[in-house]
Each structure stands twice: as C-alpha cells, then as structure tokens.
Amino acid sequence: MKKSWIAIMILLGLVAYGGYDYVSKSSAKTEEAGNTGETSLEKGTEKGQLAPDFVLHDLQGREVRLSDFQGKTVLINFWATWCPPCRIEMPHMQKFYEDYHSKDIVIIGVNLTPSEKTIDSVQAFVDEQRLTFPIVLDMEGSVTQTYRIAAYPTTYLLDSKGVIREKFRGAIHYEIMKDAVAKIR
Structure with a gap:
C-alpha cells in the first residue's frame, strides 16, 4: 500500500x-x-489568419514585400492579362486606388506571370489601363500556390495587422471594395 x-x-x-x-x-x-x-495568429489563407508574407519584383525589377505595407489596409489582387473578368475589374481597382491610397490603403496586383505569353504583354496591359498601383510578377507561381489561387481574379483584403478579413473569388467592383474596407476600419 x-x-x-x-x-x-x-x-x-x-x-x-x-x-x-x-x-x-x-x-x-x-x-x-x-x-x-x-x-x-496562425499564418494561412483563410479569414482570420495572418496572410503569408512574400517578396516579388515589380515591372521595374524592384523588390516588393507584403510586410512593407504593415500598418496599411491591403488588397492583394491575383490577375492575368488574358482573363476577361480581370480586365473588367482593373478600372475599378485603379479608381479605388486613386481614391483611397492617401488613406493608407494599398492595392498590390500580383500577376500570374507563368500563364502570360510574355512579360511585355503585362507591361503593355498596365500601360493601356494606366495602372499606378504596385504590380508584381509571380514568375515562379510560388505566391499563387501559397495563396491557393484556383480562380482568377482572386482578391484578399488584409487589415493593418496583415490579418485576412475578406477573400473574393471572381471580379469585384468599386462599391464592393469600398464596403469591405469600411467594415474593417
């Protein structure tokens, strides 16, 4: 015992x-x-998770890191020049960027570069649409894979801490962006 x-x-x-x-x-x-x-918070690609950081290069070869935009509201838009809904969405993205970038809201356009004919076609599209927000090239498709992009376009809305607040599959327009940002600010 x-x-x-x-x-x-x-x-x-x-x-x-x-x-x-x-x-x-x-x-x-x-x-x-x-x-x-x-x-x-856990890193991931679902609402409420911390968005995975990435480093890509813009059309001028400059390095762009998602974490450089910490403290700002960020829309990450995955798109391609050959994608009809992406082409329809881009003027809305540009208008939203023009109206809101002074309010600490950034749009990062992540081009699905492996699916493009040439990088020159990306530059031509950006010039044609007069896009002024950061456009980065996902040359290897690694960021597209990390974010599990299955439909084009796909847009993630991150709050100022980098937490995913919304995820949109398919084209969105100005009012959707405006309403989504208003909900998290």
Missing part, C-alpha cells in the same frame, strides 16, 4: 510539473510576441 501511495504522489508531481511547464512556456511565447510586435 505504501508503494502505491508513493507511485501516486510521483505521478501527481509529474502531472503538476507538466502543467506548470506548459503554462510557463505559453506565457513566455505570449510575452515574446507582445515584445516583438508579432501576433500569435
């Missing part, structure tokens, strides 16, 4: 230590995230 009590006491001690260790590590992670300004 005495050996059973000792075994039970040792077992309770191990369980208590395991609980203490778990709680102290969780607290340390929370404090660490708070000290670095990081969020403890």
Whole structure:
C-alpha cells in the first residue's frame, strides 16, 4: 500500500510539473510576441489568419514585400492579362486606388506571370489601363500556390495587422471594395 501511495504522489508531481511547464512556456511565447510586435495568429489563407508574407519584383525589377505595407489596409489582387473578368475589374481597382491610397490603403496586383505569353504583354496591359498601383510578377507561381489561387481574379483584403478579413473569388467592383474596407476600419 505504501508503494502505491508513493507511485501516486510521483505521478501527481509529474502531472503538476507538466502543467506548470506548459503554462510557463505559453506565457513566455505570449510575452515574446507582445515584445516583438508579432501576433500569435496562425499564418494561412483563410479569414482570420495572418496572410503569408512574400517578396516579388515589380515591372521595374524592384523588390516588393507584403510586410512593407504593415500598418496599411491591403488588397492583394491575383490577375492575368488574358482573363476577361480581370480586365473588367482593373478600372475599378485603379479608381479605388486613386481614391483611397492617401488613406493608407494599398492595392498590390500580383500577376500570374507563368500563364502570360510574355512579360511585355503585362507591361503593355498596365500601360493601356494606366495602372499606378504596385504590380508584381509571380514568375515562379510560388505566391499563387501559397495563396491557393484556383480562380482568377482572386482578391484578399488584409487589415493593418496583415490579418485576412475578406477573400473574393471572381471580379469585384468599386462599391464592393469600398464596403469591405469600411467594415474593417
């Protein structure tokens, strides 16, 4: 009987230590995230998740990082020149950008470059549409894959902390962008 009590006491001690260790590590992670300004949200491509960061190059070869826009509301628009709904949507994107970029709202147009005939066709489209928001080239398709793009266009709306608040599959217009941004600000 005495050996059973000792075994039970040792077992309770191990369980208590395991609980203490778990709680102290969780607290340390929370404090660490708070000290670095990081969020403890899971990264992913669904609403409520922290959008995965990416680095792509624009048409002039300059590096563009999603994390460079931290603190701003961001629309990430995945598109291609050959896509009819994308072509219809672009004037709305441009108008929205013109009206809202001074209010810390950014649009990043991620071109599905592997699907294009040439990079020159992307530049010609941008010139034709007079697009002034950042256009980046997903040369390898890696960002398109990370964001699980299955339909063109697809637009993600991120809040100022980089959290996905909306995900639109298919073309959207000015009023949809305006209403979606108003809901998160």
